[in-house]
Amino acid sequence: MNARLEFPNSSLADLYDPLTMPPSLVKAHNELHKAVDLAYKPQPFTSEANRMVFLFELYGKYTADLFTKEKPKKGKKLRP
Numbered sequence: 001m002n003a004r005l006e007f008p009n010s011s012l013a014d015l016y017d018p019l020t021m022p023p024s025l026v027k028a029h030n031e032l033h034k035a036v037d038l039a040y041k042p043q044p045f046t047s048e049a050n051r052m053v054f055l056f057e058l059y060g061k062y063t064a065d066l067f068t069k070e071k072p073k074k075g076k077k078l079r080p
Contacts, residue, residue, distance in 0.1 A: 003025045006025075033045075033048075033051065037051065040055075
């Protein structure tokens with residue numbers, strides 16, 4: 001967030017254009033990626049794609065049962 005504050009007149013589209021991203025913002029994101037990597041595994045991810053796959057799979061595991069409804073057992077009435 002501090003790196004983004006260096007560019008108050010730039011839009012997010014400007015800041016995150018891969019061809020023109022400011023070096024200080026690239027550095028901040030690389031440091032953030034390292035911190036995320038270490039939070040989940042001792043070895044760094046070998047690519048951005050591997051990081052994303054890992055995180056989305058983890059997200060899927062944590063959210064898999066959020067929207068499943070428990071089926072009522074036979075003989076029990078549901079309240080209206």
